[in-house]
Amino acid sequence: MSDTAKLQVPGKDVEYPVLSGSVGPDVIDIRKLYGQTGMFTYDPGFTSTASCESGLTYIDGDEGVLLHRGYPIGQLAEHSSFMEVSYLLLNGELPSQDELDKFSHTITRHTMLHEQLATFYRGFRRDAHPMAVMCGVVGALSAFYHDSTDITDPQQRMIASHRLIAKMPTIAAMAYKYSVGQPFLYPQNDLSYTGNFLRMTFGVPAEPYEVNPVVEKALDRIFILHADHEQNASTSTVRLAGSSGANPFACIAAGIACLWGPAHGGANEAALNMLREIGRPERIPEYIARAKDKNDPFRLMGFGHRVYKNYDPRATVMQKTVREVFDALKVNDPVFEVALQLEEMALNDPYFIEKKLFPNVDFYSGVILSAIGFPTTMFTALFALARTVGWVAQWNEMISDPEQKIGRPRQLYTGPVQRDYVPVGQR
Numbered sequence: 097m098s099d100t101a102k103l104q105v106p107g108k109d110v111e112y113p114v115l116s117g118s119v120g121p122d123v124i125d126i127r128k129l130y131g132q133t134g135m136f137t138y139d140p141g142f143t144s145t146a147s148c149e150s151g152l153t154y155i156d157g158d159e160g161v162l163l164h165r166g167y168p169i170g171q172l173a174e175h176s177s178f179m180e181v182s183y184l185l186l187n188g189e190l191p192s193q194d195e196l197d198k199f200s201h202t203i204t205r206h207t208m209l210h211e212q213l214a215t216f217y218r219g220f221r222r223d224a225h226p227m228a229v230m231c232g233v234v235g236a237l238s239a240f241y242h243d244s245t246d247i248t249d250p251q252q253r254m255i256a257s258h259r260l261i262a263k264m265p266t267i268a269a270m271a272y273k274y275s276v277g278q279p280f281l282y283p284q285n286d287l288s289y290t291g292n293f294l295r296m297t298f299g300v301p302a303e304p305y306e307v308n309p310v311v312e313k314a315l316d317r318i319f320i321l322h323a324d325h326e327q328n329a330s331t332s333t334v335r336l337a338g339s340s341g342a343n344p345f346a347c348i349a350a351g352i353a354c355l356w357g358p359a360h361g362g363a364n365e366a367a368l369n370m371l372r373e374i375g376r377p378e379r380i381p382e383y384i385a386r387a388k389d390k391n392d393p394f395r396l397m398g399f400g401h402r403v404y405k406n407y408d409p410r411a412t413v414m415q416k417t418v419r420e421v422f423d424a425l426k427v428n429d430p431v432f433e434v435a436l437q438l439e440e441m442a443l444n445d446p447y448f449i450e451k452k453l454f455p456n457v458d459f460y461s462g463v464i465l466s467a468i469g470f471p472t473t474m475f476t477a478l479f480a481l482a483r484t485v486g487w488v489a490q491w492n493e494m495i496s497d498p499e500q501k502i503g504r505p506r507q508l509y510t511g512p513v514q515r516d517y518v519p520v521g522q523r
């Protein structure tokens with residue numbers, strides 16, 4: 097591969113360096129393009145644009161490969177824990193037992209929220225969507241943890257990162273408790289990260305709560321599957337917000353807001369709602385026809401991906417986990433059968449084959465979360481909880497980069513050219 101790319105623009109030929117990563121497509125470094133040609137590139141939706149350099153996560157969408165710091169997601173999901181994957185993403189290497197114990201201990205010691213935050217919740221309506229509450233409460237954290245907002249201090253950055261990872265389960269569980277009118281439960285530090293979240297969500301003060309180990313393992317795995325996904329929309333939002341020097345709590349709140357959209361993290365809620373609406377296998381063809389109809393805005397939720405043009409490796413693990421959870425809880429939600437048959441029908445349909453549309457991480461996750469007892473409105477909040485580790489790791493990586501600049505895209509302006517103001521009486 098040549099190490100420069102030549103571009104012909106009216107009046108001149110210019111050359112740009114081609115940069116290679118450790119794996120994946122090379123990139124053309126066009127940073128000097130505007131200075132040399134007076135032109136911008138145009139790529140709405142960033143379909144061909146690398147917005148940064150990163151050493152965290154690699155996806156080969158054609159092959160259905162997802163690696164965190166080089167480790168395949170399937171191996172991590174099977175053998176690792178969410179705490180271990182969090183350490184890996186933040187620090188670059190898998191921890192020794194001692195490092196893992198210390199990290200888990202640190203996270204555990206940050207799980208409580210400032211007591212005043214409980215009052216903050218009471219300002220929300222009881223029927224508020226948990227993601228609306230998450231946006232507000234996480235945004236408010238900078239008002240409570242101001243001592244970790246100096247982003248030039250690596251120590252403060254790490255404390256803020258630990259606080260965010262640790263407090264997210266407490267914040268999400270409290271959003272749930274508030275919506276059902278039950279008392280908030282304080283964290284219990286002898287439980288695992290995921291066990292603690294389950295207890296804070298489903299436990300009540302009047303009775304001891306026993307964590308079901310199969311459910312705990314399944315949910316921990318779901319958290320691993322959501323931990324990071326390179327430069328997706330919410331992560332790019334976190335990076336863009338952080339590039340201005342905004343504090344980490346504000347940046348993660350921005351990420352949560354972006355994640356909420358149905359094309360992104362909100363798809364898990366939308367996918368289960370869709371499956372429930374379909375209800376019976378006989379109705380699947382009707383929905384497939386609607387998804388293919390260009391005059392109908394309906395899309396198969398939990399299907400398709402900007403990067404994966406093959407089976408999303410996270411969906412494979414998710415599908416397996418459904419059966420484990422159903423067996424452990426002795427449930428058999430007919431919605432799973434609808435999902436399986438919908439997948440099979442779509443994967444054999446020329447429209448989906450031609451466009452390379454496969455189930456993504458959100459297709460089966462809702463079936464599991466619903467079996468565990470989460471209402472659909474909590475699904476995206478759980479995604480946000482797990483993705484927080486990816487967001488803070490990416491944010492830290494960006495802030496530590498000496499070449500980091502404020503993110504400031506350009507545009508192709510198509511509005512009116514300069515014109516003179518006309519007083520209102522003369523218009």
Ligand code: CMC
Pocket residue numbers: 328358359360361362363387388394395396397398399400401402403451453456457458
């Ligand atoms: N159902 C029906 N048609 C689809 C779907 C779908 N789910 N997804 C894409 N298409 C079609 C789309 O209409 C377009 O057709 P055409 O070329 O004829 O105009 C073609 O496939 C390419 O789609 P696109 O919207 O240009 O692709 P994109 O890369 O911009 O969008 C996507 C990716 C994930 C937003 C999209 O596939 C989608 O809306 N999927 C449903 C929502 C979803 O499941 N989102 C979760 C994504 S994974 C987890 C996460 O990121 O949080």
